[in-house]
Amino acid sequence: MKTTINEIARIARVAKSTVSKALNGHKGVSEEKRQYILELAKKLNYEPSATAQALASNRTGSIGLLIPHEAAYSLSGAYWSAMITAIAQTATRHNYSLLILTTPHEGEISAPINTVIRRRNVDGLIIGAEQIDAAATSRLIEEEIPFVFIGRNSWIHHYAVDVDNLGGSERLVSHMIEQGYRKIGCLGGPPQYLYTQERVQGYQRALQKAGITWQAMYYTEYKSEETRRVLGEMLQDHPDMDALCVTAGGDLLLDCIDVLRLAGIHLKRFGLGAFDDYRFFDYLDIPVCTVRQPIDRLGELAASMLFSLLHHRKPPVMQQVLDVELILR
Amino acid sequence: MKTTINEIARIARVAKSTVSKALNGHKGVSEEKRQYILELAKKLNYEPSATAQALASNRTGSIGLLIPHEAAYSLSGAYWSAMITAIAQTATRHNYSLLILTTPHEGEISAPINTVIRRRNVDGLIIGAEQIDAAATSRLIEEEIPFVFIGRNSWIHHYAVDVDNLGGSERLVSHMIEQGYRKIGCLGGPPQYLYTQERVQGYQRALQKAGITWQAMYYTEYKSEETRRVLGEMLQDHPDMDALCVTAGGDLLLDCIDVLRLAGIHLKRFGLGAFDDYRFFDYLDIPVCTVRQPIDRLGELAASMLFSLLHHRKPPVMQQVLDVELILR
DNA sequence: CTGAAAGCGCTTACAG
DNA sequence: CTGAAAGCGCTTACAG
Structure with a gap:
C-alpha cells in the first residue's frame, strides 16, 4: 500500500541504508545509484513516514506555538490568527508541522510546558514573552528544548523577535502633539511587561522632546473592570486631559471608549492613540x-x-526588532 | 535520562510487554502487578514517547485543522482564533495534539490534503465545509482518513457540526420587520455555499410569513471590489430599499457600510442585519x-x-446543528 | 562506495 | 497470567 524505504531497496537491489543515504543527500553513495534511487522514489510516489523518521532520528518534525487564553477573545483573536497563519506557512516551507498548545486555564503555563518536555512531541517552541515565567524558561533551557520569544522579557536575554515599541509609541505621541493636543495622558498595560515599559518610555520621550511637562501615567492589567476604574480615576484627577494614549489596542481601547463616553467627553475633539491596528x-x-x-x-x-x-545554526541576531507603521486617523 | 518502558520493566523484573499492558489498561496482567507497575511509572515520572507509540500503533496522536487563507485577515481571524482555541483544548483533554494545516495559496486545498495522506502525520481532520472540493473529499474517504466538517456541504452528506442558518436568518429578518422595515434587501455570499442558500431561505421565509412581497436578492463572492459593485447596483435598482440583510459578517459588512455611506444613505434610519457578531x-x-x-x-x-x-464509535448524530443567538442593536 | 546490523520506544500477536 | 519475539519505518555507526 504505502511505499517504504524497504520497498525501494528491494526493487533497486541495494541496502536500505543506501536508500536512506541517497534520499537524505548524505555522502557515501555513488552518484549513479543516487540518481537511480531518487527517480525510483519519485516514481513510486514515496514519502517518508514522519513518525518513523521521528523515532529513529530523535526529532519530531514539528514545532509548537503556545497561545494564550485570551486568543479566544474577539480582538486579540485577530492578532493570533494572523500569527498562527504566518508561522504555519513558514513551518510548511521548512517541512515542519505546527502544533498548537494552549493553557488549560489563564496563565497556567506549566501544563503545556511539562507535556512538551515529557512527551517530546515538538522540536522547539515559539512563545509570547509575556506568557512565560522564569521557572518554565529554566526548565526549557535545562531540557535543551530550543525556543524563541515573540516580544522580549526584562528578566532573560533570549532569542526573540519584537517590534520597535519605544519608537512606535514616541511617533504616535509626537503625532498627537502635532495635532495640537497638549495634555496627553497615558494608560499603560501591565507594568511588568517590557513592552508596556517601552511604550511608556516612548510616550515620555515624545513629551520631553516637545517640552511638554504635563503628564499623567496610569496602569491596568487589562481586566475590563479595572480598566474602567483606573481610567475613571484618571479623568477625575486630570479633568483637563485632552488626549489619551493607550499602550495596547483591542478590547482595552473599547473599554476606554466606554468610559470616555460615559464621562460625557466629546470624542471628536479628544485625541485617542493606541497600539495595534x-x-x-x-x-x-x-x-x-x-x-x-x-x-x-x-x-x-x-x-x-x-x-x-x-539546525544548529546561530541566527544572525539574537533579537530582531521590526519597524512599526503609524496609521493616522 | 528519560524513563522508558524498558527501564520500568527492568526495575519491576517483568517483561516490557507486561508493562505495556498494565499501562494501557489491557487485560492479561494480574491486578497486583498492574498496581505495582502503575505506581512505579508514576514514581519514575514516566510519560510514553508520543513518537514510539505512533510508530508502533500506527496512529499519530494528533488531529489536523485546515484553516483557510482568509484566517489571516482581521475579522475572520477572530472566528478562526476562537475555533482553534476550542479545538486545541478539546484535543488536549483527549490526549491529542492539534496540527494546523494551511493552504499555500488561496483555495489550493490539495497540497495540505496530499501531505496528510502521504505523510500520515494526523489521524483525522477537521475541515471547513466550504474549503474542500469533491475530489479531495473522495481521496480522504479512499485513504480512510476520518474527517469532520465545520458547516455542511450540498454535495456530500458527511459528519458535520453546523449552526441553524435558516432559523437564525429568519429570526434576524423577522426582527427587522418588527422594527418597521418593509423593503429589506439581502446580500448573499457565494451562492454555491450551503450556508448562503440557507440564510437566503431564512430571509425569504421571514418576508413570506410577514406577507411582504418586496424583495431584492444579490450575491457576492466576498471580494471587496465585487461587493462594492454589486451593492452599488442593488441600490440603483432599488432606491427605495430601507434595510439590508447580509448573510455574512466581518469585512463584507464593513465593505457594505462603505458603499451605503458613499451613497449618502442615512444609516441611523437604515436597517442593517448580519451574521457573526x-x-x-x-x-x-x-x-x-x-x-x-x-x-x-x-x-x-x-x-x-x-x-x-x-475510536471507532459512531457519533450520536451525523450532523449536529446548534442554535444561534440574536444580538439586538 | 556499500551493506549488515543495531537501535529508536513502543505494540501486538503468539506460545507457554 | 506471563514473557520472548517480531515488527512499525526509519537512521546511524560500523565493518568490509
Missing part, C-alpha cells in the same frame, strides 16, 4: 490613531529563527 | 443587528465527533 477603527466616529505591528513578518521571523536553532 | 458593532453609530454563532461549542463538538470516529 484594526480595520474597524475606520468606522468609528472617533479618530483613533494607531501603531500597526507587522504580525506576518513577526511570525515568519520567529519561525525562521527557531529553524536556525534547530 | 463582533464586539465593535457596539461602537458604530449604526445599529447592526446580528446573529451570533457559538464558535466554542462548534469547535468542541467537531473535535469530539472526530474523536468518536477515531
Whole structure:
C-alpha cells in the first residue's frame, strides 16, 4: 500500500541504508545509484513516514506555538490568527508541522510546558514573552528544548523577535502633539511587561522632546473592570486631559471608549492613540490613531529563527526588532 | 535520562510487554502487578514517547485543522482564533495534539490534503465545509482518513457540526420587520455555499410569513471590489430599499457600510442585519443587528465527533446543528 | 562506495 | 497470567 524505504531497496537491489543515504543527500553513495534511487522514489510516489523518521532520528518534525487564553477573545483573536497563519506557512516551507498548545486555564503555563518536555512531541517552541515565567524558561533551557520569544522579557536575554515599541509609541505621541493636543495622558498595560515599559518610555520621550511637562501615567492589567476604574480615576484627577494614549489596542481601547463616553467627553475633539491596528477603527466616529505591528513578518521571523536553532545554526541576531507603521486617523 | 518502558520493566523484573499492558489498561496482567507497575511509572515520572507509540500503533496522536487563507485577515481571524482555541483544548483533554494545516495559496486545498495522506502525520481532520472540493473529499474517504466538517456541504452528506442558518436568518429578518422595515434587501455570499442558500431561505421565509412581497436578492463572492459593485447596483435598482440583510459578517459588512455611506444613505434610519457578531458593532453609530454563532461549542463538538470516529464509535448524530443567538442593536 | 546490523520506544500477536 | 519475539519505518555507526 504505502511505499517504504524497504520497498525501494528491494526493487533497486541495494541496502536500505543506501536508500536512506541517497534520499537524505548524505555522502557515501555513488552518484549513479543516487540518481537511480531518487527517480525510483519519485516514481513510486514515496514519502517518508514522519513518525518513523521521528523515532529513529530523535526529532519530531514539528514545532509548537503556545497561545494564550485570551486568543479566544474577539480582538486579540485577530492578532493570533494572523500569527498562527504566518508561522504555519513558514513551518510548511521548512517541512515542519505546527502544533498548537494552549493553557488549560489563564496563565497556567506549566501544563503545556511539562507535556512538551515529557512527551517530546515538538522540536522547539515559539512563545509570547509575556506568557512565560522564569521557572518554565529554566526548565526549557535545562531540557535543551530550543525556543524563541515573540516580544522580549526584562528578566532573560533570549532569542526573540519584537517590534520597535519605544519608537512606535514616541511617533504616535509626537503625532498627537502635532495635532495640537497638549495634555496627553497615558494608560499603560501591565507594568511588568517590557513592552508596556517601552511604550511608556516612548510616550515620555515624545513629551520631553516637545517640552511638554504635563503628564499623567496610569496602569491596568487589562481586566475590563479595572480598566474602567483606573481610567475613571484618571479623568477625575486630570479633568483637563485632552488626549489619551493607550499602550495596547483591542478590547482595552473599547473599554476606554466606554468610559470616555460615559464621562460625557466629546470624542471628536479628544485625541485617542493606541497600539495595534484594526480595520474597524475606520468606522468609528472617533479618530483613533494607531501603531500597526507587522504580525506576518513577526511570525515568519520567529519561525525562521527557531529553524536556525534547530539546525544548529546561530541566527544572525539574537533579537530582531521590526519597524512599526503609524496609521493616522 | 528519560524513563522508558524498558527501564520500568527492568526495575519491576517483568517483561516490557507486561508493562505495556498494565499501562494501557489491557487485560492479561494480574491486578497486583498492574498496581505495582502503575505506581512505579508514576514514581519514575514516566510519560510514553508520543513518537514510539505512533510508530508502533500506527496512529499519530494528533488531529489536523485546515484553516483557510482568509484566517489571516482581521475579522475572520477572530472566528478562526476562537475555533482553534476550542479545538486545541478539546484535543488536549483527549490526549491529542492539534496540527494546523494551511493552504499555500488561496483555495489550493490539495497540497495540505496530499501531505496528510502521504505523510500520515494526523489521524483525522477537521475541515471547513466550504474549503474542500469533491475530489479531495473522495481521496480522504479512499485513504480512510476520518474527517469532520465545520458547516455542511450540498454535495456530500458527511459528519458535520453546523449552526441553524435558516432559523437564525429568519429570526434576524423577522426582527427587522418588527422594527418597521418593509423593503429589506439581502446580500448573499457565494451562492454555491450551503450556508448562503440557507440564510437566503431564512430571509425569504421571514418576508413570506410577514406577507411582504418586496424583495431584492444579490450575491457576492466576498471580494471587496465585487461587493462594492454589486451593492452599488442593488441600490440603483432599488432606491427605495430601507434595510439590508447580509448573510455574512466581518469585512463584507464593513465593505457594505462603505458603499451605503458613499451613497449618502442615512444609516441611523437604515436597517442593517448580519451574521457573526463582533464586539465593535457596539461602537458604530449604526445599529447592526446580528446573529451570533457559538464558535466554542462548534469547535468542541467537531473535535469530539472526530474523536468518536477515531475510536471507532459512531457519533450520536451525523450532523449536529446548534442554535444561534440574536444580538439586538 | 556499500551493506549488515543495531537501535529508536513502543505494540501486538503468539506460545507457554 | 506471563514473557520472548517480531515488527512499525526509519537512521546511524560500523565493518568490509
